[in-house]
Amino acid sequence: MPAKLSVNLNAIAMLRNRRDLPWPSVTGLGRAALAAGAHGLTVHPRPDERHTRLSDLPEIRALIDDEFPQAEFNIEGYPTEDFLLLVEKHQPEQVTLVPDDPAQATSDHGWNFAERSTFLTPIVKRLKKGGFRVSLFSDPEPSQVSAARDTGADRIELYTGPYGSCHSDSEKARKELEKLGKTADAAIAAGLAVNAGHDLVVANLPALAKRIPGLAEVSIGHGLTADALEYGMAETTRRFLRACGW
Numbered sequence: 001m002p003a004k005l006s007v008n009l010n011a012i013a014m015l016r017n018r019r020d021l022p023w024p025s026v027t028g029l030g031r032a033a034l035a036a037g038a039h040g041l042t043v044h045p046r047p048d049e050r051h052t053r054l055s056d057l058p059e060i061r062a063l064i065d066d067e068f069p070q071a072e073f074n075i076e077g078y079p080t081e082d083f084l085l086l087v088e089k090h091q092p093e094q095v096t097l098v099p100d101d102p103a104q105a106t107s108d109h110g111w112n113f114a115e116r117s118t119f120l121t122p123i124v125k126r127l128k129k130g131g132f133r134v135s136l137f138s139d140p141e142p143s144q145v146s147a148a149r150d151t152g153a154d155r156i157e158l159y160t161g162p163y164g165s166c167h168s169d170s171e172k173a174r175k176e177l178e179k180l181g182k183t184a185d186a187a188i189a190a191g192l193a194v195n196a197g198h199d200l201v202v203a204n205l206p207a208l209a210k211r212i213p214g215l216a217e218v219s220i221g222h223g224l225t226a227d228a229l230e231y232g233m234a235e236t237t238r239r240f241l242r243a244c245g246w
């Protein structure tokens, strides 16, 4: 089965937040993506609420529960106590833990599992006990996979930023893709499922999907939102689904 597509609503929220007005509608565009076949919605709320606001979360949860019960809600973020309480309140199907500093413009690296396993392991245990699937944001580094697995997480999400930034250098893209592929191979062999995300676009998805046939899910926001401005959300979702192999 091709990788499932979870549409990240952060970029739409950031556009809305330019004004104190309710458009573009985060929930409305989430609905359009799900109606066009997306498998889920992702948000990455940060403490300053510059992207998704806390008030968006109950609306997205209700959208999925009431209209698309087969879809999944994925909440990403740094696991502070506030973040964990947020997750427990809004009951996403998946939680993706990301080692973000609050001041960071966007996510730009995965966890250092060797250094942070003592921090992560009890958090993963708490989330799993709560019934959430847990994914850990990971650099494309095969040697880190066993420490990631030892935290008890279900999945890793490969940080694809360096691959995504190679759009004009095919040789560099090939090397980055191979690092992602080797890390995915090691993760799948260790019993972890593999997600991927950051700077994925229609042009770079097919090669990623081909190199990692077992890829479980991609979460995509920035590039998908850029295309939605040009083609509309429904057509854009269909284009990204096709690029994943659907």
Ligand SMILES: CC(=O)[C@@H](O)[C@H](O)COP(=O)(O)O
Residues within 6 Å of the ligand: 008, 010, 011, 044, 051, 076, 098, 105, 106, 107, 137, 197, 198, 221, 222
């Ligand atoms: C973990 C990850 O790569 C995404 O969640 C990314 O952080 C999206 O964030 P922004 O769209 O807020 O930059």
Ligand SMILES: NCC(=O)COP(=O)(O)O
Residues within 6 Å of the ligand: 008, 042, 076, 157, 196, 197, 198, 199, 200, 219, 220, 221, 222, 223, 224
């Ligand atoms: N987890 C990655 C994600 O949700 C989207 O990242 P991007 O497509 O906005 O770079």
